[in-house]
Each structure stands twice: as structure tokens, then as C-alpha cells.
Amino acid sequence: MLYTTSYLSPLGKITLVSQHDKLVGAWIEEQKHFGDIDIAVERSNLAIFNLTKKWLDNYFEGKKQSINQLSLAPHGSPFRQKVWDILCQIPYGEVITYGDIAKQIALQNNLHKMSSQAVGGAVGHNPISIIIPCHRVIGANGNLTGYAGGIDKKIKLLQIEGIDTSNMVFPKKGSTG
Structure with missing residues (x-):
């Protein structure tokens, strides 16, 4: 139920x-x-x-x-679960890139490399927003793309955590993740 x-x-x-x-x-x-x-x-x-x-x-x-x-039990594929586990390890007030997560997944699975886009899909389908901190994931070069709740909310969440977003790259209009 x-x-x-x-x-x-x-x-x-x-x-x-x-x-x-x-x-x-x-x-x-x-x-x-x-x-x-x-x-x-x-x-x-x-x-x-x-x-x-x-x-x-x-x-x-x-x-x-x-x-x-909190006791969390997000529903998702084994791949998504691995990505969400990594999200849970991102320290409060810090960010990592989709590429960083892809490297971690590749290492865990003894793969040469992993697609950042596949990781982005899993991050974007995180069913427990804010608590599983997908807002702490940014694109290469500080690009603020990829938040299902909207870039404006991602920025507010990062700022709540004391992250300086002034040097981050804002997406072009219409690119909200």
C-alpha cells in the first residue's frame, strides 16, 4: 500500500x-x-x-x-539504484559532475567508461528530490543543467547549502533539464 x-x-x-x-x-x-x-x-x-x-x-x-x-526506498532499476547511492554520498554543500558519477559507475562495474548521458537520465529520474541530492550534480565546467524541478529551484537548493553559484554557467533559455 x-x-x-x-x-x-x-x-x-x-x-x-x-x-x-x-x-x-x-x-x-x-x-x-x-x-x-x-x-x-x-x-x-x-x-x-x-x-x-x-x-x-x-x-x-x-x-x-x-x-x-530517514528510511528511504526509491524504486528503480539496478543502474539507477547505483547512481542514487552515489548521490547520497555527495557531501552537503558540495557538487560533483555527471562525468564524475559516470567514472565511479564505470569503476564499480570494471568498465573502461560509462556514458554521462545515461547517468544524467538516472539522476533526472531520482524519485526522492532534495533528500537524495540530485541538485548537487552539475555539468562539466560548472554548467547548471539537468534538474527535473527546474534550474531556478536547483540554484535555490545550492544556495541554501552555501554553494556559491555566481561562477556557474546558466543554461540557455529553455534548457531546464
């Missing part, structure tokens, strides 16, 4: 979804790749939702939060 509730954030409404006692989704309103929650039952007072809302409150107040504080 899937359960859902909403959280009102400074970025807009975030839809939270749980299965049993684990968080399986957190989607910012109007983001691409929004989860299919048609079969979810509204239930706002579950322990996982209360913990997640408190985590988000603290995060938006600029307090460093640990992913380990």
Missing part, C-alpha cells in the same frame, strides 16, 4: 509518498518525471512523513541534514 501527503516548502508543494515505513517519493510540484501516485491513499500522520517533514523543515532553515536520518 502506498500512502501520500503534502509538504509546503519554500520551493512549492512537495508530494511525499511512502510504502510501509519507508519514503519512496518526494516530488516538487510541476517537476518532470513526477511519480505515479494515483493508487496512493492520503495519510498525513505517518511516522515516516513526520520525520521527513521535520527533516525538510531543518533543511530549508539551512541546517545540515543527514540522509541516514
Whole structure:
């Protein structure tokens, strides 16, 4: 059984979804790749939702939060799971590139190289926005492409974490990831 509730954030409404006692989704309103929650039952007072809302409150107040504080269970292919595991290891207030993640995946799988575009697809389909920090992934040369919630939200999240975005390259109009 899937359960859902909403959280009102400074970025807009975030839809939270749980299965049993684990968080399986957190989607910012109007983001691409929004989860299919048609079969979810509204239930706002579950322990996982209360913990997640408190985590988000603290995060938006600029307090460093640990992913380990929440029980997460994102649904996805084994490849996507590997990418999301790497995202969970990106330290608060730091960024890495799609290419960096591709190199890590290639190394884990004893491959000569891995496609940054494949990694980008997995990052873009991260079902637990903000908490699994896909916003910390940037393109080569500081390019701010690739956030399903929109580049404006990505910039705000990076700034909450104290990351200076002034030297980053903003995408051309219409390139929102």
C-alpha cells in the first residue's frame, strides 16, 4: 500500500509518498518525471512523513541534514539504484559532475567508461528530490543543467547549502533539464 501527503516548502508543494515505513517519493510540484501516485491513499500522520517533514523543515532553515536520518526506498532499476547511492554520498554543500558519477559507475562495474548521458537520465529520474541530492550534480565546467524541478529551484537548493553559484554557467533559455 502506498500512502501520500503534502509538504509546503519554500520551493512549492512537495508530494511525499511512502510504502510501509519507508519514503519512496518526494516530488516538487510541476517537476518532470513526477511519480505515479494515483493508487496512493492520503495519510498525513505517518511516522515516516513526520520525520521527513521535520527533516525538510531543518533543511530549508539551512541546517545540515543527514540522509541516514530517514528510511528511504526509491524504486528503480539496478543502474539507477547505483547512481542514487552515489548521490547520497555527495557531501552537503558540495557538487560533483555527471562525468564524475559516470567514472565511479564505470569503476564499480570494471568498465573502461560509462556514458554521462545515461547517468544524467538516472539522476533526472531520482524519485526522492532534495533528500537524495540530485541538485548537487552539475555539468562539466560548472554548467547548471539537468534538474527535473527546474534550474531556478536547483540554484535555490545550492544556495541554501552555501554553494556559491555566481561562477556557474546558466543554461540557455529553455534548457531546464
